[in-house]
Amino acid sequence: MAEPQFRTPKGTHDVLPEDHQYMTYIKKAVRHRARQAGYKRIDPPIFENRAIFERGIGEHTDIVEKELFIVSGKQRTEESESDVQFALRPEITAGICRSYIEHGMHLLPQPVELYAIGQCFRYDRPQKGRYRQFHQVDLELIGLKDPSLDAQLIHVCMNIFADLRIADRLTLQLNNIGNAENRRAFLVALKDFFIGKERHLPELDRKRLQTNPLRLLDSKEEDTRILLKSAPTLDQFIDDDSKQYHATLVEYLDELGVKHTANPSLVRGLDYYGQTVFEFWDSSSGAQNAVGGGGRYDGLIELLGGQPTPGVGVAMGVERMIWHMKQAGVTVPNKDHVDVFVAQLGPDAKKMCLTLIAKLREKGVHTIGALGEASLKSQMRLADKFGAKFTLLLGQMEVKEGKIILRDMAAGKQKSIKFENAVEEVLKLLGSENLDTYTLRDHFDED
RNA sequence: GCGAUCGUAGCUCAGUUGGUUAGAGCAUCUGGUUGUGGUCCAGAGGGUCGUGGGUUCAAAUCCCAUCGAUCGCCCCA
Numbered sequence: 288m289a290e291p292q293f294r295t296p297k298g299t300h301d302v303l304p305e306d307h308q309y310m311t312y313i314k315k316a317v318r319h320r321a322r323q324a325g326y327k328r329i330d331p332p333i334f335e336n337r338a339i340f341e342r343g344i345g346e347h348t349d350i351v352e353k354e355l356f357i358v359s360g361k362q363r364t365e366e367s368e369s370d371v372q373f374a375l376r377p378e379i380t381a382g383i384c385r386s387y388i389e390h391g392m393h394l395l396p397q398p399v400e401l402y403a404i405g406q407c408f409r410y411d412r413p414q415k416g417r418y419r420q421f422h423q424v425d426l427e428l429i430g431l432k433d434p435s436l437d438a439q440l441i442h443v444c445m446n447i448f449a450d451l452r453i454a455d456r457l458t459l460q461l462n463n464i465g466n467a468e469n470r471r472a473f474l475v476a477l478k479d480f481f482i483g484k485e486r487h488l489p490e491l492d493r494k495r496l497q498t499n500p501l502r503l504l505d506s507k508e509e510d511t512r513i514l515l516k517s518a519p520t521l522d523q524f525i526d527d528d529s530k531q532y533h534a535t536l537v538e539y540l541d542e543l544g545v546k547h548t549a550n551p552s553l554v555r556g557l558d559y560y561g562q563t564v565f566e567f568w569d570s571s572s573g574a575q576n577a578v579g580g581g582g583r584y585d586g587l588i589e590l591l592g593g594q595p596t597p598g599v600g601v602a603m604g605v606e607r608m609i610w611h612m613k614q615a616g617v618t619v620p621n622k623d624h625v626d627v628f629v630a631q632l633g634p635d636a637k638k639m640c641l642t643l644i645a646k647l648r649e650k651g652v653h654t655i656g657a658l659g660e661a662s663l664k665s666q667m668r669l670a671d672k673f674g675a676k677f678t679l680l681l682g683q684m685e686v687k688e689g690k691i692i693l694r695d696m697a698a699g700k701q702k703s704i705k706f707e708n709a710v711e712e713v714l715k716l717l718g719s720e721n722l723d724t725y726t727l728r729d730h731f732d733e734d
Numbered sequence: 735g736c737g738a739u740c741g742u743a744g745c746u747c748a749g750u751u752g753g754u755u756a757g758a759g760c761a762u763c764u765g766g767u768u769g770u771g772g773u774c775c776a777g778a779g780g781g782u783c784g785u786g787g788g789u790u791c792a793a794a795u796c797c798c799a800u801c802g803a804u805c806g807c808c809c810c811a
Contacts, residue, residue: 297802349809353735378811407811412735415804416811423811491808502809556810566810577810604811632769665764667771675771682769696771 298411298419304623309609310422312619314404316450317424324443326400326426331382333406334358337374342590343381345558347498350377354409356419375408378557379425380584380600381591387429388593397430404605415610416576422605424579432585432597434532437563438539444567444579444601445545453611457567457578459546462553463533464501465525466561467586473524474500480518487514501554522551529562536563555580559587563599569611578611579603626717628670629656632663632682639706640681643691646710651722670696677716679709 295301302310321328341351356375361368376382383401386392392399403425410419426443428436441459448454464470477500485493492511495502503511504521540547547565555564564582581601588596612619627647631640640656647654655673657666663680670678680692680701691709694701695716704712714722 294802349735354809409810411809413803414806417809418811421811579811602811607811628771630770662764663769664771669771671771678771680770684769692770694770699772701770 296419298413300418306609308619308621308623309612310605313424313451313605313608316447317402317404320443320446320450321402321426324400324439326402329383329386329401329403330405331376331379331386331403333408334373334375335382335385337372339381339385339591340374340377343384343557343559343587344377345499348556348558350409350556354411356408356410377409378407378602379403379405379423380427380559380602381587383425383427383600384429384584384588384591384593384598387596388588388591393430393594393596395430398428398436399430400426400428402426416604416607418606424603424605425600426581427598427600429588429598429600430596432583432599434536434563435539437536437583437599438543438545440581440599440601441540441547441565442543442545444603447603448567448578448608451608451612452617453578453608453615456570456611456615458548458570460550460553460566460568461537461540461547462550462564463525463529463536463562464521464554464560464564464582465529469524469526469529470501470521470561473519473521476519476524477503481514484514499558502556504552504554520551532562555582559584559590561585565601567603576607577604578607622723624653625655625673625675626653626677626721627655627713628666628673628675628678629654630663630666630670630678630680631656631658633686635686636681636683639686643679643681643709647713650710650714651724652713652717653723677713679713681706 318328337355337357340355344351346352354377356377358373358375360371360373362371383403387399387401403423405422406420407423408420411417413419424447426440428440445454445459448457465473478496481488481496485496487510488496489510492503492506495506501521503515506512506515537547553564553566554560555566560582562583562585564580566577566580568577579601581599583597583599585595585597587598588594629640629644629647631637637658640658644654644656655675657669661669663682667678675696678694678696678701680694682692685691685703685706689706690703691706692701692703693709693712
């Protein structure tokens with residue numbers, strides 16, 4: 288392929304009309320399920336003060352350490368001007384929590400249920416299902432702590448996956464990583480255990496031991512795994528409350544009929560999680576790319592400067608859901624068809640077609656017209672390529688006689704009718720149920 | 735961020751051990767006489783072979799770099 292002058296930046300892509308069908312479909316499913324469960328839509332900004340992410344997600348996580356898109360800006364006060372650094376959001380949870388604090392949402396009835404759909408950015412090396420700009424669906428339940436909330440949140444996700452017909456391709460991996468105190472005690476023990484054994488660790492894991500030891504647990508390095516077998520395990524440090532919490536969650540999930548797999552080594556790459564953590568994995572290919580993941584983050588709001596407030600949330604990757612839908616052969620309904628093609632010959636006809644097309648559209652008929660100077664043959668070819676059900680043909684003869692030709696494309700038959708009856712005739716043939724009319728009420732949150 | 739593979743028209747690809755003006759199918763456009771589609775026939779447009787260097791009498795074919803995509807690692811959406 289010859290190099291075009293410009294192309295999309297690395298790791299980004301155009302969402303072409305074909306993919307938009309999927310995107311719209313997914314958004315619809317999410318809105319529907321979220322609304323049923325009482326969630327309200329929110330849209331925090333695409334970029335925020337970078338400290339929000341650094342503090343919330345954790346400074347030693349990959350996301351913050353190497354995947355943050357930094358945006359520089361200037362901040363002016365009366366006296367001086369200083370640099371500020373923002374970051375493109377790598378996920379949506381931190382922004383929503385910031386918003387919860389900023390708008391005093393703790394005064395609302397709790398829990399506050401919020402959801403968002405939008406772009407996120409991560410400066411990572413692209414791969415299939417991993418892009419620098421991608422879309423996430425995000426659901427959050429803030430202000431109340433109870434296993435029933437965790438269970439319901441997961442259940443909503445399962446409903447969404449079921450709606451998209453990819454539920455059977457995913458397995459829910461579940462774990463409880465205890466409270467902050469438990470993890471602190473565990474990490475101390477873990478570090479103690481590795482004292483004197485560092486040399487046996489691969490370079491990467493040696494570094495992780497210092498910066499983010501919890502991540503050692505799901506290391507895939509052979510040497511590390513062997514050592515881990517005799518190392519202390521997290522569940523030895525998890526307190527009874529957490530265990531009880533988890534047992535209840537499992538009980539609730541079973542009650543809801545949500546299948547899950549216990550995964551003691553599941554930890555998450557974001558520091559703010561505690562207690563419940565979960566991920567939706569591709570059943571066929573093992574871990575690979577998670578389609579979604581989430582968990583409880585009871586310390587996050589306090590970390591961002593709010594009152595101690597519990598919360599639980601989930602994020603799902605839209606591109607990865609689309610990938611699964613395509614793999615599963617799921618097709619989505621598509622409204623981009625053409626009902627009527629208007630062909631025209633001569634300046635008078637052309638002019639009359641303008642209002643004819645406008646009237647048809649106003650009635651909810653998908654109408655396009657070749658308003659160029661192309662030959663009738665070319666216009667008919669176009670009508671065919673667009674898959675128009677009917678073609679209206681207005682030539683000079685018809686203009687003189689006050690008529691118009693109505694052709695049924697599939698049947699290959701046509702008749703001459705009065706020009707003023709054209710709209711009415713088309714409406715009758717299409718049937719009112721096939722008209723694309725809308726009211727503002729239906730349209731209102733289509734995006 | 736690390737390792738590996740790949741990169742030829744809009745799309746899918748061919749292009750023999752480096753050798754004359756780089757090909758096919760699909761797609762696009764225009765025709766096949768007076769105003770009509772889907773099949774058929776004919777023709778046209780479209781590529782400085784991702785980009786930049788180098789080796790050679792000669793490179794899409796070899797070497798280097800770079801960009802991009804893909805795969806594994808890492809990580810997660």
